[in-house]
Amino acid sequence: MQRILATELAAHPYEQVQVAGWVHRVRRLKSVTFLIVRDAAGLAQVVITDRAVAAPLTEESVVTVTGTVTPNEQAPGGIELTGPEIHTQSAVDVPLPFELHRPTLTAGLPVQLDHAALALRHPVRRAALRIAAAATAGFRAALEAQRFVEVHTPKIVESATESGADVFRLDYFGRAAYLAQSPQFYKQMMVGVLERVYEVGPVFRAENSDTARHLTQYTSLDAEMGFIADHRTVMAVLTGTVAGMFGEITARTGVPTPRVPAEIPAVHFTEALRIAGAPADEPDLAPAHERALGAWARREHGSELVFVTGYPMRKRPFYTHPDPADPAYSNGFDLIFRGLEIVTGGQRLHRHADYVAALRAAGEPLAAHRGYLDAFRYGMPPHGGWAIGLERLVAKLTGAANVREVTAFPRDPHRIAP
Amino acid sequence: MQRILATELAAHPYEQVQVAGWVHRVRRLKSVTFLIVRDAAGLAQVVITDRAVAAPLTEESVVTVTGTVTPNEQAPGGIELTGPEIHTQSAVDVPLPFELHRPTLTAGLPVQLDHAALALRHPVRRAALRIAAAATAGFRAALEAQRFVEVHTPKIVESATESGADVFRLDYFGRAAYLAQSPQFYKQMMVGVLERVYEVGPVFRAENSDTARHLTQYTSLDAEMGFIADHRTVMAVLTGTVAGMFGEITARTGVPTPRVPAEIPAVHFTEALRIAGAPADEPDLAPAHERALGAWARREHGSELVFVTGYPMRKRPFYTHPDPADPAYSNGFDLIFRGLEIVTGGQRLHRHADYVAALRAAGEPLAAHRGYLDAFRYGMPPHGGWAIGLERLVAKLTGAANVREVTAFPRDPHRIAP
The missing domain is CATH 2.40.50.140 (Nucleic acid-binding proteins)
Known part of the structure; x- marks a missing residue:
């Protein structure tokens, strides 16, 4: 039957x-x-x-x-x-370490994670995985409709480039190699090939920080596009993409998602500091500042989402495009969702000479970036993109207090099993 | 404008x-x-x-x-x-290392790969990337239509489990960890959660073999499903999935793809040896045997695809389900496309006692598999799945002689840049 x-x-x-x-x-x-x-x-x-x-x-x-x-x-x-x-x-012939039929799992998170194969069967945990799947489906659909092409880029890289410290080192046939912190360099190179690309894949951060919002491996939803005016072109495409993701989540799972305004409120970094009550010389936004901005956007604009633009150049990576009107600030942005940064993006440099200057200023050896610099040496248009942290997005949507609750088999400094 | x-x-x-x-x-x-x-x-x-x-x-x-x-x-x-x-x-103010406007790239493959950011712009190279993107889109669409759910699994794992030797070791906050050779254990565990799952992601093989069909990182199209009768249930779903992939490739790119028979010809391993003219005691099929089988399937069945079933248990991994009628052979299969193995799959063991026995027989410590064994200890249905090698599939479709020609930034024992 x-x-x-x-x-x-x-x-x-x-x-x-x-x-x-x-x-x-x-x-x-x-x-x-x-x-x-x-x-x-x-x-x-x-x-x-x-x-x-x-x-x-x-x-x-x-x-x-x-x-x-x-x-x-x-x-x-x-x-x-x-x-x-x-x-x-x-037939199961041993007692379960915890019950699955209660409305929520009563075991502590470490016990759940130790027995992930069992804990994930709980309807609440399972629902979060379905939301994540719907989010990536919506991401792809929104981008493919705008002629973005999916790419797969290397996770094993030659040099610990984007920011020296927080990379995992591996033994590559007797020489050192590293796990990619992001597909950043590769997606930029691919703009020279396909103009608009995206990738859904794992990224690796060797940050020894055991917080509720950090993982050493997470799923990054990356996109990059050429022939933009500036970062605002990227923000507009991102806005439509987030709306598509939320729409797909609700359509597939029935879980309500917040309205995405046609134009998400955007505040400049200097204004963001003022709203958050932070000193004017802060170089970045702390988690408490992000929460204050989230509350402000909800109160003043009825929006669960808020862009912060114009982060100071000194806190952004070397490939960041400066604001032509005030080069101390960048054409970079973050998107804050319910008080948590879930997206980082911006316009990138696109001229070879600018890269040479930026790498020299950062004290980075040019030779280590030879293949990446090729893209700019051989012609690149103005371009930009973003990276969405999938687990953070799902945690905020489901109200999970910890990204580990919405990740199938989370990795942190103390956990690599199961 | x-x-x-x-x-x-x-x-x-x-x-x-x-x-x-x-x-x-x-x-x-x-x-x-x-x-x-x-x-x-x-x-x-x-x-x-x-x-x-x-x-x-x-x-x-x-x-x-x-x-x-x-x-x-x-x-x-x-x-x-x-x-x-x-x-x-x-403006480009340096000579190019090779021309892009000829029908094919005339530079040798190593030079192309050294300048990947430029070489990939060639229309032939670019077309292969679009075919790969269409293949993954077709894969997802075919599976989602049959209620498979996308998952993202860890690429950093605690133990070098599936086959001891060919894994990359990394430094994980002072302890050893490894890059996952496949999502095998995780997708099986997820059958206990979602019944049918798939993943498109990187896998890592530290094989020191510099052939035209091996990469140290490649894109694996994995699926796993529960409540099967045996491996033939899996083969039927795979057949429909390959048909969906080929259809999507042709629809998106116009590249012709071969007809996928409603039932792909299947030969038992012992018969495959005979067809390939190999000694009856060979434990596996060599590349030359696969080519002979491909030629046979084309000649005898007009099919570019052929299944080989019933590989000997001694050459398959410990989780392989034996053929109940002859336990020396397995319910595992390979799918050969134009003479090259592009898919490996099969039915897996699903009872906890069978895993304990199989791991003991393989001399594997049970403790290293604790989290994986949880899935079976707490109830798993008969299940199976497969892994498709994306680059091999695209190489065979495009007629590329080397998988490196259809991979954006290939990784092999001698290359980790750009």
Whole structure:
């Protein structure tokens, strides 16, 4: 018999059907046992009247259940399976480290992460993974509609370039190599090839900071585009992309997402400091400042999103394009969502001579950047792009307090397993 | 003025328009200069009659050209821009290491790879990248239509598990960690969460083999699904997925792709050895055997694709499910495309006791697999999946002799730059 999903039961009243999944819960009452089967789509209630059938059932065992679809107003969803024949495909014969059928996981986060293969089965954890999948689907759809092309770039790189310290070093056939902190250089080079490119992939940060918003590997949603006027062209495309992502999340998962204004409010860095009540000589925004800006945007503009533009050049990487009107500030921006920076982007330098000057000023050896500099030596248009941190976005959307709650198998300085 | 693409010119006869792109070629004739501008979409011919305007133009400089769209039967595509006003956005003032306007790149592959940012601009190289992008889009679309969910799994792992030798070791805050050779363990664990999952991502192999078909980083198109009958369920879903990929490639790029039979011919490993003329005690298929099988499938079945099933258990990884009818052979398969293995897949073990026995038999410490074993300890259905090597697929489709010709920035034992 062809298996159907829990959510399809209602379409088959009084029919004999088969469902398959995990034993989500077993409720043993005096004269009847309720078996809740969890599959990819949802939950199905099975009514067992034979105690011998119910006896061996253990939570998380995998079962197939053949039975009759029986409407019952008191059953969850108004449907249950009666007269079941139950076949166990994999029997669980050990106690679970925590229960999956409560509304939330009651085990502490470290215990959940130690048993990720089990904890991720909880409907709340699983829902976050579906939101992440919808977000990347929306990202791709929005960009492909604007002729961005997907690329795959190297994660093993020759030199620890973008910022010396926070890179993982590996042994590459006896020589040193590094894990890429971002596809930045490669996506820029690809602008010279395809004009508009994007990549969804892992990036690696060897930051020894154990916070609720940092991971040593995370999923970066990168885009880069040529022939822009300045960073505002990039911000406009990003705005449409975020709207597309939110739309796809709601369409696929039913999870409500905030309205994305046609023009997201944008404040210059100097103004952002003032709003956040920070000293005027601060070189960057601290997390508390970002939270203050988020509150301000919600209060003043009814927006969950706010751009900060014009970050000081001294705090941005060497490839950042300065603001032509005030070269101490940049054409770089961050996008803050509910008080947390989830996107960094901006216009990049595009002339070879500017790169040579910027690298020299940064004390970086030109030779280490030879392949990257090729792109600019052989002609590049004005361009810019961004990187969205997927886990941060999903954490903010779901209200998770820690990015580890929305990441399948998070990596941090103290965790590389499972 | 809003820029339009080279391919949009024909829709604007006699209008004043602007194109932008790279100086693909400058042909200086006696009384006229032909400037060919290359953009993301195609080539545009510009007619320059003023020698002073033409004089400073150098190949690969980035220009914007405003001019009148003028039909001319002798122009490529029947259209050219006349009366141009040319603005150079980035001037190239060095000679190119090779020309981009010939039908093929005449520089040797190492020179091309040294100057990847330039070589990838060649229309042939660029086309391969677009084919790869179409392949991944087709892969995702085919799987999402069958309720597979995208996942992102760790690339940094605790132990060099799947096969001890060929892994890259990295320094993870003072302890050893490794780059993941595949998402195998993680996608299996995720079957317990979402039933059907896929991932498009980088995998890393520290094989010191400098062949035309090996890379140390490549893009793996992985899928894994639960509640299968056996490996044939997986083969059927894979067949539909490959058909979807080929269809998307042709739809997006116009590149012809071979017909995918509703049922791809499949031969058992023992039969494959016989067809390839190999000794009956060979434990695996060598590249020459795969080529012989490819020729056989084309000749006997008119198919560019052929499955080989039932590889000997001793050559497959520990998680491979044996053939219940003959446990010396496996429920594993390879898919051979035009004589090259492009997919490996199969049914996996799903019972905890089977994993314990298999790991013990392989001499692997159970403790190193604790998180992975959790999935099976807490209930897993029969499941299986596959991994497609993207670069191999694209190389075979385009007729490239070397996977490095279809990879943006290939990595091999001797190359980690640019």
